[in-house]
Amino acid sequence: MDKETHFRKLEHMYLIAPCNEYYNLKIKVSKAKAEIYIPITEKFYQAGRTTHGSVYFKAADDAGFFSAQSLVSDYFLLTGNYTIYFIHPIDSGVLQAVGNVVYRGKSYFIAESIIFDSNGQQIGRGSGTYIRTKTLLTEVVGYCL
Numbered sequence: 001m002d003k004e005t006h007f008r009k010l011e012h013m014y015l016i017a018p019c020n021e022y023y024n025l026k027i028k029v030s031k032a033k034a035e036i037y038i039p040i041t042e043k044f045y046q047a048g049r050t051t052h053g054s055v056y057f058k059a060a061d062d063a064g065f066f067s068a069q070s071l072v073s074d075y076f077l078l079t080g081n082y083t084i085y086f087i088h089p090i091d092s093g094v095l096q097a098v099g100n101v102v103y104r105g106k107s108y109f110i111a112e113s114i115i116f117d118s119n120g121q122q123i124g125r126g127s128g129t130y131i132r133t134k135t136l137l138t139e140v141v142g143y144c145l
Helices: 005-017 055-068
Strands: 024-029 034-040 075-086 094-104 107-117 122-136
Touching: 005 024, 005 055, 024 055, 034 055, 055 075, 055 094, 055 107, 055 122
Parallel strands: none
Antiparallel strands: 024 034, 034 094, 075 122, 094 107, 107 122
16 A cells, blocks of 8 residues: 555544544644644633633644554554643634654654644643554454545
């Protein structure tokens, strides 16, 4: 399978996941990189009327995960751990997380993600580890076109 087909299958897998229905999000996967876009609405607000940190985390971890998974077309990866830093609040526009692989081992990856608001201002960042599992990617729901 060529790389572009793998990237489109990953995007499809992400978009049909039931946990993503709530967010109205978009994804773009390329080699060692993934971008997640989440339009911010009031349904994401915490009591202070800004977006809850869970939305930052979801976007950053997902961008990191798919940047790593873009390099692996046989087995499914899982997040091993994730550390996130919140820099600025966001209450409107589109949150964008850009993940890039910074370390590639045989079964272990490290990816960093930067989170931006609609003006391109950095509002958060994080890094995580992603570990190869024994689950074949072809067995994962949605990894198809």
